[in-house]
Amino acid sequence: MISTTAAPPRRGRAAKPGAELTWRAKLRRDWPLVLMNLPMLLVVLAFWWIPALGNVIAFQDYNPYTDGILGSPIIGFTNFALLFEDPQFLRAMVNTLAITAFQLVFYFPVPIMLALLLNSVVSARLRAFVQGVVYMPYFFSWVLVVAIFQQMFGGAGLLSQLLRERGHEGIDWMTNSDTFILLLTSQTIWKDAGWGAIIFLAALSTISPSLYEAAAVDGAKRWRRMWHITLPGLRPVIVLLLILRLGDALNVGFEQFMLQRSAVGSQASEVFDTFVYWSGLRTGDLGYGAAAGLFKGLVGLLLIVAANRVAHAFGERGVYSKS
Amino acid sequence: MTLLGTGRARKPAGLAAWEEAPSPAGRVGKGTLLTLIVLAVLFPLYTIVLTSLSSAATVNRVGGLVLVPEGIHFDAYIQIFSDSVVSRAVMVSTIVTIGGTVISLAVSVLGAYSLSRPGSFGHRPLLFSVLLMFVFFPGIIPVYLMVSGLGLKDSYWSLILPTAVSAFNVVVLRAFFMNIPGEIMDSARIDGAGEFRILWRIVLPMSKAVTAVVGLFYAVGYWNAWFNAMLYIDDTRKWPLALILRQYVVDSNPLPTATLGVSGMGHDAPPTLAIKMAIVVIAVVPALIIYPFVQRHFTKGVIVGAIKG
Numbered sequence: 001m002i003s004t005t006a007a008p009p010r011r012g013r014a015a016k017p018g019a020e021l022t023w024r025a026k027l028r029r030d031w032p033l034v035l036m037n038l039p040m041l042l043v044v045l046a047f048w049w050i051p052a053l054g055n056v057i058a059f060q061d062y063n064p065y066t067d068g069i070l071g072s073p074i075i076g077f078t079n080f081a082l083l084f085e086d087p088q089f090l091r092a093m094v095n096t097l098a099i100t101a102f103q104l105v106f107y108f109p110v111p112i113m114l115a116l117l118l119n120s121v122v123s124a125r126l127r128a129f130v131q132g133v134v135y136m137p138y139f140f141s142w143v144l145v146v147a148i149f150q151q152m153f154g155g156a157g158l159l160s161q162l163l164r165e166r167g168h169e170g171i172d173w174m175t176n177s178d179t180f181i182l183l184l185t186s187q188t189i190w191k192d193a194g195w196g197a198i199i200f201l202a203a204l205s206t207i208s209p210s211l212y213e214a215a216a217v218d219g220a221k222r223w224r225r226m227w228h229i230t231l232p233g234l235r236p237v238i239v240l241l242l243i244l245r246l247g248d249a250l251n252v253g254f255e256q257f258m259l260q261r262s263a264v265g266s267q268a269s270e271v272f273d274t275f276v277y278w279s280g281l282r283t284g285d286l287g288y289g290a291a292a293g294l295f296k297g298l299v300g301l302l303l304i305v306a307a308n309r310v311a312h313a314f315g316e317r318g319v320y321s322k323s
Numbered sequence: 324m325t326l327l328g329t330g331r332a333r334k335p336a337g338l339a340a341w342e343e344a345p346s347p348a349g350r351v352g353k354g355t356l357l358t359l360i361v362l363a364v365l366f367p368l369y370t371i372v373l374t375s376l377s378s379a380a381t382v383n384r385v386g387g388l389v390l391v392p393e394g395i396h397f398d399a400y401i402q403i404f405s406d407s408v409v410s411r412a413v414m415v416s417t418i419v420t421i422g423g424t425v426i427s428l429a430v431s432v433l434g435a436y437s438l439s440r441p442g443s444f445g446h447r448p449l450l451f452s453v454l455l456m457f458v459f460f461p462g463i464i465p466v467y468l469m470v471s472g473l474g475l476k477d478s479y480w481s482l483i484l485p486t487a488v489s490a491f492n493v494v495v496l497r498a499f500f501m502n503i504p505g506e507i508m509d510s511a512r513i514d515g516a517g518e519f520r521i522l523w524r525i526v527l528p529m530s531k532a533v534t535a536v537v538g539l540f541y542a543v544g545y546w547n548a549w550f551n552a553m554l555y556i557d558d559t560r561k562w563p564l565a566l567i568l569r570q571y572v573v574d575s576n577p578l579p580t581a582t583l584g585v586s587g588m589g590h591d592a593p594p595t596l597a598i599k600m601a602i603v604v605i606a607v608v609p610a611l612i613i614y615p616f617v618q619r620h621f622t623k624g625v626i627v628g629a630i631k632g
Contacts, residue, residue, distance in 0.1 A: 147573050
């Protein structure tokens, strides 16, 4: 795709393939591309690189008003040491891990099963209709999803309303901290499972029908075909999404938790991000909060790298490869 | 992940010859399951829309969400739009969504195109800096400090700039641009077209679908964003709709300076619940309007293209 014919370097030098050009010659050739990259570079610099480097405040007794980021005293890993003595932080960690594990078991397979179900629908029109419906909630905001669940399962919601009409007690699922993990997993399924099925459907569509045909001719019934053809065909995608999910695990539905923390209490709903917000930003203890945020970011990064290693070890491509 | 490349759905026009016919029990089970799934999505929307369109008498008699239609009344919507708070929030959300989407699309399309040619100047480090955004998030507090350091608090820019570039969308666009045959661009280059011209006249017209989908992603993101608004917008007159939803609909707190849904407006006034549901509907509607136009592109390997990157 690299063309050197259009913008030959001036001063009569012959155009060479990209790799052999000096950086000056490359720049002379590619300056329009660099210019095009500039707006994105500025945004990424301002809202990714500089904040990423700004994490030095995690190692400081950061005082934004008197000392600033340059003058605040460096205190090494004190903030991190304090974090691990903070019961609220430990609670956030336990909750995050528990919720991640729970969703891995009870959310992750749902889009796969949904894709298998949709794929088995013979009528193309029916399938398109169901797809259109189940993708939709992905485009609703978390505020909206919480509002909708509240209207269905809250103390004044539809379910309570119907129960009371029949002389039962109403229930309030939205403020019950014991069942919070069920509530948020159902919210995640309702919002994201349909959309999550897309990628599996795409993968299913690339499995060659002749494989199924050959298996059927050899006498493999429906379930055997699913086990021996469909699932192996889906395996690379499943592994890939599992890795991405692991890396994203610590981000467990950020707005979802922020929105419902006051309703169910911090015992059940405190996760890393809510901790950073409430114990860092809200209290003004910015260095401390940044330490918690950095810890989360680095653990997430480690999880992705580790999961990718494991995937490579099992002969899968994973998210990225060394090439 | 080349095996995902085409993303075209296998089209069984009926069952294949080798496929055994489904058992009656299996068909009934599948039908029931599909019906339940569709209802789980549509039923809440149905009753919410219905409640927002019901008269005060109906809502008060039912004492909650309305399940059976009894005529259509727009009282709740009239009430909402005659009150300045919600109408202003809708305006704010609309402006941020449109402005943000235009900015994001421009920045991402330019950026993705500039990264679509391996071997060009600075290609590897520039690409790397975008890909890093996938695996590491700098953290809420450093980004907050940056935004307030730039003086963007209480500015609409704080709702746009921090989320202006989504690495995912850039990678989707880039993967698509890279699939366009290089010969087409080469011939344009021979004819003397510059990079901007090639992008505008050749690449973009060939990438309408992917650009539309990425635009939808950005637009939905801006329309739905709640947390950034909560962080950065203290001035209640600048609140977007998401904050109103949280404050009034989810938490049932009164709105600042609003008379909306406050008792003492007479018994004909639409009840709080109808107003709440109308706000929910207003928040859902834009997505529902754009959605069908973009939906058909979803399966065209657009989303899947990202995985290849």
